[in-house]
Amino acid sequence: MPQLIWRANQMARYRSATLSSGFRSLDDELPEHGWPRSALIELLxxxxxxxxxxxxxxxxxxxxxxxxxALVQPPHLPDVAACRKWGIATGNLLWLPTTGTADALWATEQILRNGSCGAVLLWLSHVRTDALRRLHLAAQSSDTMFWLLRPAANSQDPSPSPLRLVLQPAVAGIQIDILKRRGPQADHSIYFRLSDMPVGPHQDNVKHHARLDRRLPATYSAGSSAAVVV
Known part of the structure; x- marks a missing residue:
C-alpha cells in the first residue's frame, strides 16, 4: 500500500512509542515528534x-x-538540589558508579533487559561498535528510554543508533545538530537559550543548567556495584 512506502524526504516511523522532548522546535525535527523509546539515543x-x-x-x-x-558512570556527582528544584523526583534517581567500561556496559544492559527503570543515562568515552549493537538490542526489548552520552569526537564512528545529536555550547545556550535520524538529513541547527528551557510544574524558572560538576567524594569506592539513591 502507498502509505507503507517510506520516501527519503519523509520522516520515518518508529516501531515503538515516543516521548516528547518538551521543546517544539526539537520535536518538529524528530520522527514521531519525540525521543524514541526502545532505542539507543546518542548525545555527542x-x-x-x-x-x-x-x-x-x-x-x-x-x-x-x-x-x-539510572545514571550510570556520570563524570561528576549529580546536583540533587537542582533536580529537586526542577521537579525531578530525586527518590527515583539511582546513581551507579562503576569500575570501568565493561562494568558500565554490563550494568546498563541488565537495566535495559529487566525493565526496572523508566530511563537510563550512560556516560562513556570509548566503546566498540559491537557493544553498541548489544545495547541497542537490549533497549529494543523494553520500553526504557536510553540515552548514551559520549564525546563529540565519536561522531565519525559507526553506530546502530537511529538518533544521534551533536551538542555544543553557544552564546547563553546550546546548539544541537542532528547527525542522524530516520528521515531526511537535517539541514539546520537548533538553538536553545538555557534560561528559556521549561521546568517542572509549579517551579520557578531556573537560569542555570543541571550541574554534574561536583567531583565524586574521595571516600567513595569506584568499584561499588550498589546503586546509590541521590
Whole structure:
C-alpha cells in the first residue's frame, strides 16, 4: 500500500512509542515528534555539563514521577538540589558508579533487559561498535528510554543508533545538530537559550543548567556495584 512506502524526504516511523522532548522546535525535527523509546539515543557532547541534562529535563521530570532513572558512570556527582528544584523526583534517581567500561556496559544492559527503570543515562568515552549493537538490542526489548552520552569526537564512528545529536555550547545556550535520524538529513541547527528551557510544574524558572560538576567524594569506592539513591 502507498502509505507503507517510506520516501527519503519523509520522516520515518518508529516501531515503538515516543516521548516528547518538551521543546517544539526539537520535536518538529524528530520522527514521531519525540525521543524514541526502545532505542539507543546518542548525545555527542563537545564537553560534559554544557546543558545536556537541562535538555533532557522535561523527559526526566515526567519519567521520574512513576519510575526510576539510572545514571550510570556520570563524570561528576549529580546536583540533587537542582533536580529537586526542577521537579525531578530525586527518590527515583539511582546513581551507579562503576569500575570501568565493561562494568558500565554490563550494568546498563541488565537495566535495559529487566525493565526496572523508566530511563537510563550512560556516560562513556570509548566503546566498540559491537557493544553498541548489544545495547541497542537490549533497549529494543523494553520500553526504557536510553540515552548514551559520549564525546563529540565519536561522531565519525559507526553506530546502530537511529538518533544521534551533536551538542555544543553557544552564546547563553546550546546548539544541537542532528547527525542522524530516520528521515531526511537535517539541514539546520537548533538553538536553545538555557534560561528559556521549561521546568517542572509549579517551579520557578531556573537560569542555570543541571550541574554534574561536583567531583565524586574521595571516600567513595569506584568499584561499588550498589546503586546509590541521590
Amino acid at each position: 557532547l563537545q564537553q560534559p555539563g554544557i546543558g545536556e541534562i537541562q535538555l533532557l529535563k522535561p523527559a526526566l521530570v515526567s519519567l521520574s514521577r512513576t519510575r526510576r532513572i
